[in-house]
Amino acid sequence: MTKKISQTYRVLDEIEHIRLRTGMYAGSTSLQESEEYIFDLSTKKMVKRKISYIPALIKIFSEILDNSIDEAKRAPGILDVIKVEIDKTTGKISIHDNGRGIPVELHPDTNTYVPETVFSNLRSGSNFNDEEDQSLIGTNGVGSTICNVLSAEFKIETCDGKKHFSQTFSNGMRDKSEPHIKNGTNNHTKITFLPDYEFFKLTSLDDDHYLKMVKKIIDAAGTNPQIKFYINGEKFYLKSFSDYVNLYCDGSVTDENKDWKIAVTPSDDGFDQVSFVNSVETYNGGTHINYVSSQITSKIREFILKKHKLDIRPSEISSHLRMFISCQVNRPKFSSQTKDQLISPSSEYKTSWEVTDKFIKRVIEAGVVDRVLLWAEAKAKAEEMRILKELSKDIDKGNPRRVDKFSDAMEDNDRHLCELYLTEGDSARLSIHESRGKNPYIGSFALKGKLLNVMDADLKKVIGGKDSDGNKEIMNIMKITGLKIGVPVKSVKDLRFGKIIVLSDQDLDGAHIGGLLFNFFAYFWPELFELGIIYRMNTPLVIANVKGKETEFLTDEDYEEWSKTASKHEVSRFKGLGKFKTSRFKKILENRDNYLIRIGKLEAVDMAGLDLAFKGTKADERKEWLSDVNYFSSFD
Secondary structure, eight states: OHHHHHHHSOOOOHHHHHHHSTHHHHOOOSOEEEEEEEEETTTTEEEEEEEEEOHHHHHHHHHHHHHHHHHHHHSTTTOOEEEEEEOTTTOOEEEEEOSOOOOOSBOTTTSSBHHHHHHHSTTOSSOOOTTSOOOOSOOSSOHHHHHHHTEEEEEEEEEOSSEEEEEEEETTTTEEOOOEEEEOOOOEEEEEEEEOTTTTTOSSOOHHHHHHHHHHHHHHHHHOTTSEEEETTEEEOOSSHHHHHTTTOSOOEEEEOSSEEEEEEEOSSSOEEEEEETTEEOTTOBHHHHHHHHHHHHHHHHHHHHHHOOOOOHHHHHTTEEEEEEEOOSSOOBSSTTOOSBOOOGGGOSOOOOOOHHHHHHHHHTTHHHHHHHHHHHHHHHHHHHHHHHHTTTTTOSOGGGSTTEEOOSOSSOGGGOEEEEEESHHHHHHHHHHTTTOTTEEEEEEOSSOOOTTSOOHHHHTOBTTBOOOHHHHHHHHHHTOOTTOOOOSGGGSSOSEEEEEOOSSHHHHHHHHHHHHHHHHHOTHHHHTTOEEEEOOOSEEEEETTEEEEESSHHHHHHHHTTOOSOEEEEOSSGGGSOHHHHHHHHHTGGGTEEEOOOOOHHHHHHHHHHHOGGGHHHHHHHGGGOOTTTTTO
16 A cells, blocks of 8 residues: 555655656756747858757756856956857757856855755846845746756856855756865856756757757847857957847847837748847847837728728737847746746836837838838728639620620530630621631630729729629630639649630720730630730731732831831721721631730739729829820730
8 A cells, every 4th residue: 555655645755856847847858849040150140940959968058158147247347258168979968158157165055065056056146135136137036957957967167256166967967976166356257058958858969959959048138238259259249239130140230229229121931030139139029129119000900090001900010020138027927947938027127118209210211111002002992802712703604605796616625726716896897707717726805995094993893792793704705715814724624715815905094904904814714814815916017018919017117217217108007806808807816826915924124004994093193294105015
């Protein structure tokens, strides 16, 4: 019975408890995979990549490094050098600082020297005076002792300016040497430890753990510019937090006061943050992130509402921000011993930062608002597409050959080889129909005037709904071609025609009709251009006849230049398609490759041109542009 009770109800000493329940003290001992920033040793830049590491192993390294950083805050102007040696071969780590050192004297409560007391007793240290404001890293007095317990060997060396102390622990702090005391005047503290890699189920210190430790040192250098850091003998000194941010990106907008350092850049991949509280990386953010971001997003929101009449939610604005924060707060509270998330309310910070109009102006100029507006436009268009897709789901029902003013291609099998001519007026359609002869691949549809400008149109005017019949012209084009709003075209085989050809008069009205058609296709199916489906047919504007030999010109300018040296000739002008006889159309169709212009993938400049031509908000700019307009210049 006694044996069963002792097995069921175990009593552990502190060392056993730490090694059995390490997660309570230092985080997980399991190998985890995470995509994080690491310091690329070749480019000297921060890059994001997947690494595998044990959080508890990184934590015990941080605890010793953090002790030196805290001492620098306690003794500003004294501790200004921290040297870290990481031997990848042996796995041994040492951290040396030139601080005041730990008093080499007996502690009255433990009757051991203070250095031994500090590094071998849980809940021991110098940060327990809660009446005193301080912005240190250590709070609970357990970190360095945890490192000792989880190390195969742990050596203390320190000098307080009078005495030098050294002592070595081993076997997870179970064993220790006698303290060695001698005279010394060179103030410093050096901790050398060999993590218990067997406990962590590792054979050695691998690359990912090494890089994670190096990142910790670089972080410390970035948040403590008053300290010069050395990594394996190489000096790493960052003069400011801005220098640290430049390791991630160029061109950030920065602001800072004594306790807060803020940097912001636009983000194209959702909200991102790199933050520190009292030099500790808060990987999972916390209240300080909300404290800063809420001020920034509130100001940006006001600006967008006032200037662009759009009410964007704060969360939608913050998704376009990338923030870097280093702050000092009083006695921070974290969600766990790993300190990766700040939970202190801002009312307890005893420090503050307030956003200024000047800072917000610089953030806006950096492109954050542009990205928010583009996102808002894309979101609105996506919602519009969703509604249009729902409204247009029944458009393709019925026989497209029954559409009025439509002459279908006669080919039924290889529809992707067929060509659809969208003509200005029925006479041009009839000419195409009569001129195609026995060619089974040519179809034509007559447009009735100018197509609806879909860019600013009400959805019901485009497709219709319960209270509207929609735009019949657009619905007919969709039925004829097989296009469906909200359904991307992946291949020419998805449609009833592999080529859609705009055929309008060679005048401004014809150009406007063609532009509206291109606007229609670009707005709903921009992929049509990249797939090579959209064409314009440029019919001759002038035909000169010299002794029975014809020369065709697409513009008056080309003809005028030619006529300067030409002999006597007859001239025919064809601004309207209705002037072409069927025989002329037949000749054009037989040699149509000479007249067709494929309109390829639309670039940003092309989309901007369509916006300028058809967007309601561009009216003032359009007035200036219309005096010398060529709707097709950006597509040629």
